[in-house]
Amino acid sequence: MSRDDILNGIRGAMADVFDIDVDENIVTGDTTADDIEEWDSLSHIRLIVAVERKFKVKFTNKEIESLKRVGDLVALVGAKTAA
Amino acid sequence: MISGMPLHHVGIVLPSEEDVETLMALLGMREDYRGFVPQWSALCIFAKADKGSLIEFVVPKGGPLERFNKGAGGVHHIALEVPDLAETMRSYEAQGMKFLEKEPIKGAGPFLCNFLSPISTRGTMVEFVQLI
Numbered sequence: 001m002s003r004d005d006i007l008n009g010i011r012g013a014m015a016d017v018f019d020i021d022v023d024e025n026i027v028t029g030d031t032t033a034d035d036i037e038e039w040d041s042l043s044h045i046r047l048i049v050a051v052e053r054k055f056k057v058k059f060t061n062k063e064i065e066s067l068k069r070v071g072d073l074v075a076l077v078g079a080k081t082a083a
Numbered sequence: 084m085i086s087g088m089p090l091h092h093v094g095i096v097l098p099s100e101e102d103v104e105t106l107m108a109l110l111g112m113r114e115d116y117r118g119f120v121p122q123w124s125a126l127c128i129f130a131k132a133d134k135g136s137l138i139e140f141v142v143p144k145g146g147p148l149e150r151f152n153k154g155a156g157g158v159h160h161i162a163l164e165v166p167d168l169a170e171t172m173r174s175y176e177a178q179g180m181k182f183l184e185k186e187p188i189k190g191a192g193p194f195l196c197n198f199l200s201p202i203s204t205r206g207t208m209v210e211f212v213q214l215i
Contacts, residue, residue, distance in 0.1 A: 019153065040147035041183070045206040061179065064202045 001081055006055070006074045013050040014070075017043055029071030055081055088163035091194075091212045092129065092137035096148055096156035103128050103140040112138065118191030122184065123148065127191030139191070160198070160208035168195050168213035175199065187213065 007029065015022040018038035026035075033039040039047070048064055051057075051073065057080040067073050097103050107114065112130040115137070119126050124146040130138050141159060143149040151159060165171045168187045175182070180203040187195040194212040201208060 038150060040150070042147070042151070042201050042206065042208070045201045048202075049206065061202050065181070065200075 001078070003074060003078060006077045007070070009054050010051060010070060010073055010077070013047060013054055017047045017050050027070060029069065029074060031070045032068060051077065057081060088165055091162040091164040092139045093158065094139040094141055094160040094162060094210065096141045096143065096151045096159045098142070098154060098156055100126070100142055103142060106140070116192050120188070120191050122188055129192055160210050162196070162210040162212050165211050165213055168197060168211055171211050172197060
């Protein structure tokens, strides 16, 4: 799976969880919770669970806590799906 | 090891005080006490049923709680009573878990409180309270 495939999948999960319009101009690898009003600590875990289901992976608490930007999540999904 | 913590209250987020009054009337509850928690920008109204069960109605006055359940509110957390909150935090932190606040904070009533990070519980909001 390519990085763009993963990023697009995460965009879809974000659109669903945050109930926002997501396009390439809004969500990039550098997007953080500071950029999206709907992204708080509780919606963060809902996003994580949605991504886990979408990509059939499982994250540890430590991995979840380490995520600072969308690009970190893309990289983590990439590493787990490649394994 | 932590075990056997009794339920102190259930927290429900509602958009306004008027919504709280309406729901309390509907459920036959009366207000027991209220307070404002600045750390969470929340007006907290504790209500009791005749048998004594506590419900906390949380009215957000800003911050992310205002967007909880897309602004409609709803059941938000359970709160468990512990004898020593600092010790409870140390015990969970020793297992790698985190709390929303680094130290216990003064709650809306006669208690200290803190929440486990929702990452540790996979999305369930769990509060611990220590009566003072």
